[in-house]
Amino acid sequence: MKKNITIIGAGLVGSLLSIYLSKRGHTVRIYERRGDMRKEKMSAGRSINLALSDRGLLALEKVGLAEEIKKISIPMHGRSIHNPDGNIAFQPYGKEGQYINSVSRGTLNMKLMDLAEQHGVQIFFHEKCTTLDWEKDVLEFENTSGVSIPSSKADLVFAADGAFSAARLQHQLRHDKFNYQQYYIDCGYKELTIPATADGNFAMEVNALHIWPRKDYMLIALPNLDKTFTCTLFFPFEGEASFDKLKTETDVKNFFEKTFPDAVPLMPDYINEFFTNPTSSLVTVKCFPWIREDKFALIGDAAHAIVPFFGQGMNCGFEDCRVLDELIEKNGDDWTSILQQYQTLRKPDGDAIADLAINNFTEMRDRTADPIFLLQKKIEARLHEKYPEKWIPAYSQVTFSPHIRYSEALKRGHMQEAIMQDVMKLENIGETWDNPDLHEQIIQQVQH
Amino acid sequence: MKKNITIIGAGLVGSLLSIYLSKRGHTVRIYERRGDMRKEKMSAGRSINLALSDRGLLALEKVGLAEEIKKISIPMHGRSIHNPDGNIAFQPYGKEGQYINSVSRGTLNMKLMDLAEQHGVQIFFHEKCTTLDWEKDVLEFENTSGVSIPSSKADLVFAADGAFSAARLQHQLRHDKFNYQQYYIDCGYKELTIPATADGNFAMEVNALHIWPRKDYMLIALPNLDKTFTCTLFFPFEGEASFDKLKTETDVKNFFEKTFPDAVPLMPDYINEFFTNPTSSLVTVKCFPWIREDKFALIGDAAHAIVPFFGQGMNCGFEDCRVLDELIEKNGDDWTSILQQYQTLRKPDGDAIADLAINNFTEMRDRTADPIFLLQKKIEARLHEKYPEKWIPAYSQVTFSPHIRYSEALKRGHMQEAIMQDVMKLENIGETWDNPDLHEQIIQQVQH
Numbered sequence: 001m002k003k004n005i006t007i008i009g010a011g012l013v014g015s016l017l018s019i020y021l022s023k024r025g026h027t028v029r030i031y032e033r034r035g036d037m038r039k040e041k042m043s044a045g046r047s048i049n050l051a052l053s054d055r056g057l058l059a060l061e062k063v064g065l066a067e068e069i070k071k072i073s074i075p076m077h078g079r080s081i082h083n084p085d086g087n088i089a090f091q092p093y094g095k096e097g098q099y100i101n102s103v104s105r106g107t108l109n110m111k112l113m114d115l116a117e118q119h120g121v122q123i124f125f126h127e128k129c130t131t132l133d134w135e136k137d138v139l140e141f142e143n144t145s146g147v148s149i150p151s152s153k154a155d156l157v158f159a160a161d162g163a164f165s166a167a168r169l170q171h172q173l174r175h176d177k178f179n180y181q182q183y184y185i186d187c188g189y190k191e192l193t194i195p196a197t198a199d200g201n202f203a204m205e206v207n208a209l210h211i212w213p214r215k216d217y218m219l220i221a222l223p224n225l226d227k228t229f230t231c232t233l234f235f236p237f238e239g240e241a242s243f244d245k246l247k248t249e250t251d252v253k254n255f256f257e258k259t260f261p262d263a264v265p266l267m268p269d270y271i272n273e274f275f276t277n278p279t280s281s282l283v284t285v286k287c288f289p290w291i292r293e294d295k296f297a298l299i300g301d302a303a304h305a306i307v308p309f310f311g312q313g314m315n316c317g318f319e320d321c322r323v324l325d326e327l328i329e330k331n332g333d334d335w336t337s338i339l340q341q342y343q344t345l346r347k348p349d350g351d352a353i354a355d356l357a358i359n360n361f362t363e364m365r366d367r368t369a370d371p372i373f374l375l376q377k378k379i380e381a382r383l384h385e386k387y388p389e390k391w392i393p394a395y396s397q398v399t400f401s402p403h404i405r406y407s408e409a410l411k412r413g414h415m416q417e418a419i420m421q422d423v424m425k426l427e428n429i430g431e432t433w434d435n436p437d438l439h440e441q442i443i444q445q446v447q448h
Numbered sequence: 449m450k451k452n453i454t455i456i457g458a459g460l461v462g463s464l465l466s467i468y469l470s471k472r473g474h475t476v477r478i479y480e481r482r483g484d485m486r487k488e489k490m491s492a493g494r495s496i497n498l499a500l501s502d503r504g505l506l507a508l509e510k511v512g513l514a515e516e517i518k519k520i521s522i523p524m525h526g527r528s529i530h531n532p533d534g535n536i537a538f539q540p541y542g543k544e545g546q547y548i549n550s551v552s553r554g555t556l557n558m559k560l561m562d563l564a565e566q567h568g569v570q571i572f573f574h575e576k577c578t579t580l581d582w583e584k585d586v587l588e589f590e591n592t593s594g595v596s597i598p599s600s601k602a603d604l605v606f607a608a609d610g611a612f613s614a615a616r617l618q619h620q621l622r623h624d625k626f627n628y629q630q631y632y633i634d635c636g637y638k639e640l641t642i643p644a645t646a647d648g649n650f651a652m653e654v655n656a657l658h659i660w661p662r663k664d665y666m667l668i669a670l671p672n673l674d675k676t677f678t679c680t681l682f683f684p685f686e687g688e689a690s691f692d693k694l695k696t697e698t699d700v701k702n703f704f705e706k707t708f709p710d711a712v713p714l715m716p717d718y719i720n721e722f723f724t725n726p727t728s729s730l731v732t733v734k735c736f737p738w739i740r741e742d743k744f745a746l747i748g749d750a751a752h753a754i755v756p757f758f759g760q761g762m763n764c765g766f767e768d769c770r771v772l773d774e775l776i777e778k779n780g781d782d783w784t785s786i787l788q789q790y791q792t793l794r795k796p797d798g799d800a801i802a803d804l805a806i807n808n809f810t811e812m813r814d815r816t817a818d819p820i821f822l823l824q825k826k827i828e829a830r831l832h833e834k835y836p837e838k839w840i841p842a843y844s845q846v847t848f849s850p851h852i853r854y855s856e857a858l859k860r861g862h863m864q865e866a867i868m869q870d871v872m873k874l875e876n877i878g879e880t881w882d883n884p885d886l887h888e889q890i891i892q893q894v895q896h
Binding site: 169173176177178179180181182183184237281 | 617621624625626627628629630631632685729
């Protein structure tokens with residue numbers, strides 16, 4: 001039984017979902033609040049590049065896009081840590097040959113929309129969701145560009161309209177017993193730019209994610225195909241060093257020159273950008289239920305918005321689509337079971353990656369500058385090399401092991417961290433860290 | 449500097465707040481979504497009686513209403529526990545002479561509205577809040593009865609429009625960095641009635657709150673002035689014994705006769721009521737911030753909706769008003785400081801009573817039927833009698849000690865409960881419970 005399916009939101013997740021569903025033979029329409037980014041200039045505000053890793057690639061592979069996207073991505077093999085004294089240290093993300101991919105959000109989204117339309121998906125733009133009532137089967141949009149679009153009935157509606165989902169809000173307002181939580185971290189972010197050098201090259205090592213860890217805040221930079229880097233300052237809203245305190249150009253100049261001395265010469269326009277670019281906030285959203293009968297489901301950020309510090313927002317949303325498609329494969333036309341199993345499987349994983357992402361902020365801004373932590377990473381890497389199945393570092397579980405669920409990665413990560421906390425307290429660990437007996441003792445403690 | 453103040457919501461908290469503010473000389477207008485309950489019949493759905501205790505009374509005292517309200521209240525000195533075998537046990541709430549008051553929500557609200565109008569407060573009814581933007585100073589209402597009300601500018605807006613506050617939602621939609629959480633417990637509730645007896649008397653002991661504790665659920669009953677009792681069944685939505693399972697009149701009859709045998713003969717119409725009265729859900733709301741500059745504040749359930757199991761929802765909202773008034777006294781015209789201090793003081797207390805209320809559900813439905821728990825209560829009552837300042841049972845701190853903050857009561861309650869958990873494990877505690885040496889040992893463990 002083929003269905004009429006409506007997806008709200010033509011972002012990364014909505015577009016990929018539409019491809020999966022149309023490949024299954026369903027009639028799919030997408031309603032998108034913004035204009036067509038293939039024809040209109042995108043507004044600023046959302047990060048322009050993203051880190052695509054194995055979970056996202058696996059989901060793209062199933063629709064035949066992985067190789068094409070990898071061609072327009074820049075591999076980042078590890079973290080390039082910029083210390084205040086100007087020294088740079090490199091921390092590999094995983095084993096030799098493992099890397100994450102810096103990719104342009106816009107390019108990726110446009111390719112997904114193109115492919116969706118090739119599969120017969122209709123995308124309607126400037127369509128703002130104003131009413132969604134799955135019980136009464138009412139779904140209304142307001143066309144913000146004045147064009148009149150024939151309204152359609154849908155058998156099934158997916159809300160893929162992001163962290164501030166209008167569809168989810170409708171759901172919250174109209175239906176009882178919807179648990180909902182949104183919370184902001186104390187830091188906001190601002191994007192800055194490192195342009196290409198005068199002779200047209202990258203200004204820093206290209207195959208790395210650059211971090212300037214400064215304990216309560218950090219600057220990061222990801223490479224773009226045009227030889228620029230997009231930098232993001234994650235910075236407290238209030239407090240001693242904060243957006244609140246940097247009021248004048250002199251404030252900004254003094255702060256940056258003292259804090260990021262090696263970055264300043266690479267960012268000719270940073271003071272202007274600091275005052276021109278928006279300061280954005282970072283929200284986590286958890287909610288339940290995600291579904292209603294066989295009629296409605298939340299997916300991607302609309303179901304589980306997370307902070308960006310694990311680079312998993314898009315990857316998690318893409319994984320939602322892949323898991324859903326596997327459940328369609330398994331359950332056939334039984335959409336009640338498909339949606340129920342989708343929720344049962346994905347809710348704990350959405351919660352887990354939300355918590356992992358919050359924790360990774362501390363790791364990135366603070367712990368990456370700590371020699372003890374770097375030694376711990378080295379030991380864990382060695383353990384992974386020697387016992388590739390028994391010890392997988394938490395970062396690798398999340399990033400390079402798409403068949404380990406996020407909820408499992410969180411659990412195993414906690415267990416491993418507890419073991420390593422004890423290990424790092426050992427006297428002389430700096431000398432004994434590569435002792436095979438020690439490795440054997442550590443592995444004995446692993447519970448499966 | 450007298451202000452033009454708008455309050456959204458003419459419920460218990462909005463009405464009391466308006467009296468406090470008008471007594472301070474401010475011009476106060478209230479906009480209420482419903483009609484005037486003094487002229488129109490109230491719709492069902494909200495509980496018709498409430499337990500007014502010392503915090504609420506203290507707040508009413510300051511506007512001169514405490515004595516008048518006590519006259520139309522029914523004292524409840526303790527819990528009357530109805531066991532499945534028909535035996536009834538009485539558990540006093542506190543010391544001799546301490547009690548809570550069953551009062552009619554409607555009567556109390558109408559008296560507060562009358563008093564507000566006597567102080568010059570204007571109340572506009574059928575006014576639904578549609579836009580609230582404190583930054584742009586926009587406040588719009590839609591009159592649902594078709595009457596046109598002149599719109600007014602306000603210097604300061606209080607949202608007192610309850611758990612599902614429209615004003616708070618506007619706030620959430622329009623302003624960044626608003627942390628918000630709503631969660632439902634797995635139980636819902638339904639109201640039933642015990643009428644007066646044929647000879648016009650109360651059908652049960654009048655000066656008690658009756659409980660039929662049945663582990664995962666319970667029935668309770670509060671007395672009304674007209675000699676009836678309002679019963680409330682708190683019951684899981686789903687599961688073995690649940691609303692979901694009671695589909696037919698026979699289901700309901702069998703369940704009630706088996707579970708509440710002594711209540712059934714007192715409720716002639718319960719089967720009809722069970723299918724006619726709504727099943728309502730129970731939500732907790734936590735959010736932050738509650739205020740914006742000197743322009744906007746959430747108060748009462750709009751700031752901190754809680755479940756009803758500690759009988760503190762109204763009391764907490766009234767306390768919000770009293771504390772705010774004390775801060776006006778202290779800070780004069782400095783509304784930035786008043787609101788900032790209001791939030792700093794009340795947010796931890798709102799969080800604390802929310803958690804206390806959730807915990808008290810377990811106590812009421814399950815622990816009140818446990819002989820060990822009853823013995824613990826007896827020991828704690830004796831400790832309180834002997835050391836009235838050093839040991840105050842958690843229930844008494846919340847209910848009869850309006851000068852102990854909820855957050856303090858939560859902390860001290862946890863500390864005392866940990867001590868009592870160890871005490872109840874002592875061998876022969878059933879015999880030794882009143883030993884003065886034991887009491888001395890317990891008191892030694894109390895940390896202040």
